[in-house]
Amino acid sequence: MGAAFLSSWPWDNLGFFKYVLYGPLVGKALAGRAWEAASPDRWLCLLLALFALRALTYQLWSSYSNMLFLTRRRRIVRDGVDFEQIDKEWDWDNFLILQITMAATALYVFPSLRHLPGWNTGGLAVAAVLHVAATEPLFYAAHRAFHGARLFARYHALHHSNMVPTPFTGMDEVPDFVFLAHVVDVMQSMHVPFVMRTFASTPFAVRAFLLPLWPIALLFMFMVWAWSKTFVISYYHLRGKLHQIWAVPRYGFHYFLPFAKDGINDQIELAILRADRMGVKVVSLAALNKNEALNGGGTLFVNKHPNLRVRVVHGNTLTAAVILNEIPKGTTEVFMTGATSKLGRAIALYLCRKKIRVMMMTLSTERFQKIQKEAAAEDQQYLVQVTKFQSAEQCKTWIVGKWLSPREQRWAPPGTHFHQFVVPPILGFRRDCTYGKLAAMRLPKDARGLGSCEFSLERGVVHACHAGGVVHFLEGYAHHEVGAIDIDRIDVVWEAALKHGIRPV
Structure with a gap:
């Protein structure tokens, strides 16, 4: 516990509120008009500007690297960045808070530092050379080790799974x-x-x-x-x-x-x-x-x-299956809007085969009868045309394929559940009812x-x-x-x- 505490940032648990730590510096910069050349607090502008530039650099690089329409043929690692990795990088800027805090503390403890020039081209060049000389060998060694290990692991897995390895070509591959x-x-x-x-x-x-x-x-x-x-x-x-x-x-x-x-x-x-x-x-x-x-x-x-x-x-076959499998066992009657749409037709015909009475809300008798005739003769009685919402005031299972206003939802009895295939989904105005989400499924765990x-x-x-x-x-x-x-x-x-x-x- 103690080791974990010492290895984490003091503001790890603050979430988005960690940026409040910049409040005193921003407040002092505003109070001291730090953007003016004569202000004794002008150094605050430099610190805050450096933070903003560093954050901007991170954002621009992140945006560019995720523009797959530009970069997919240039990517070294073919695997995408998953949620776990993104969560680990969520607080990437914690060190910036530390740096600006330490810099501000040093400038307050040693006021003479405030008179140093904010920019020195010669010093920047020397620092850049030293930085490259010190980090380049380490970076490339780590880079080779990291990607070498990943490639070895990949081919090792392929070998033991009896799969034929394909040439490693980054993201320049055809999707299936x-x-x-x-x-x-x-x-x-x-x-x-x-x-x-x-x-x-x-x-x-x-x-x-x-x-x-x-x-x-x-x-x-x-x-x-x-x-x-x-x-x-x-x-x-x-x-x-x-x-x-x-x-x-x-x-x-x-x-x-x-x-x-x-x-x-x-x-x-x-x-x-x-x-x-x-x-x-x-x-x-x-x-x-x-x-x-x-x-x-x-x-x-x-x-x-x-x-x-x-x-x-179009994938609507599985969409219909998801909605149908949400309907509780033992249901004997449903009310449906958008009943003559592609999905509405399929759901209605499927339910009437199960001997479930379907009140199909539509003003078009022609479209209703066309769907009804598709059902087997013994099942057609379970498809019923209705033209008013009052017809469903005793039905607690609503299948919504067309937008419902608050006034129209009011006809549903308390305890109604609204199954939905309407885009955008209806808003939940009734506190005494429940609202399903759009039909969705979870991908397999090996994705x-x-x-x-x-x-x-x-x-x-x-x-x-x-x-x-x-x-x-x-x-x-x-x-x-x-x-x-x-x-x-x-x-x-x-x-x-x-x-x-x-x-x-």
Whole structure:
């Protein structure tokens, strides 16, 4: 206990509040107008500026090294930086607090030091030479030892696992699986490793420190809208295969602009064709990239390019399975909004096979009857069209595929649980009800290199459509999973996910 205490920083347990330790110095600098040449406290400006420059250098290097669209062919170590390593580096700047504290203490104890020049070019050159001479041999020796050990361990593991080692080529390798995502909004665009790696390693939430950066992120949005193509965001390894997350440079609101539809489909199509040329096995479409009104759940691309070798997957089969397996055993009746959507149709047809009464909220009798006719004759009675929320005031299981206002939620009886597949998810206005999250699953424990969270999900958890693509790849399915959901495959895909260690949250 004592050794651990002596080896840790005194401010280790303060978390973000450790920066309060700078308060007295900042306060004195402001009170003494330290930025003025005649101020006796001008040395404080130098100390604080050195800290800011050191922090900026760290941030810029971290951002550059995580810009995989620029650096992936130049990386020495192929493994990604995982959550454990990021947590270890979370308090990288503890030594800066120590340095500025010691410097300030020395200047107070020895006032004569304040009259030394703040800059000396000759002294800087000498210090640089001595620093390089002293540290370069040690650095390269440590570098060779570290990477030599890692390479030896890698080939040792390959030898004993009867795998054939491939030439070590850094990150210049073809991914086997790609999850094709898009940006949600301006705030969420900052939740990527090349902006702030530590922030990206936690579930997304709007934080106060993001607000000053919002104008910069907005400018970046216009830039990528005008010039960018699909690019790599992050990656991880699973079962010895490389999985990458690519981002279509479009934001959520773009998908609802009529004039932007063709441009978005062009971006998705180019990404699929690029993946096909590279030899990617599966491309899984995220969220709005598979919107029915946009491209028919991916059917546009497979119909246009019938000879694709890459499999295009919307992942909705597993999404439906996740929602269905959340419904408690013994449920006899559910109420559903968004009932005639792709997911709503599949869920309704699956439940009616289980003899569960489904109140399908829709004003379109034609769309309801089309779905009802798909059910077996003996099961059609379990599908019921309703047009008002009052019809569900005795039903405690709501499946939400369309946004619900507080007024609409009010019709649910106390104790209702809201299962959701609506994007964005509804807000929990009712304290006497419970609200499920969007369908998601936890990746297997042997996934390596996970270092960023998928939107607001926990570490190691991905959206069900992402997990669905992973299952498609691991199972080696030869078909495209696009368009309408095959009801007969819901249980098949669910069992396959569990078999591969992909678990419900």
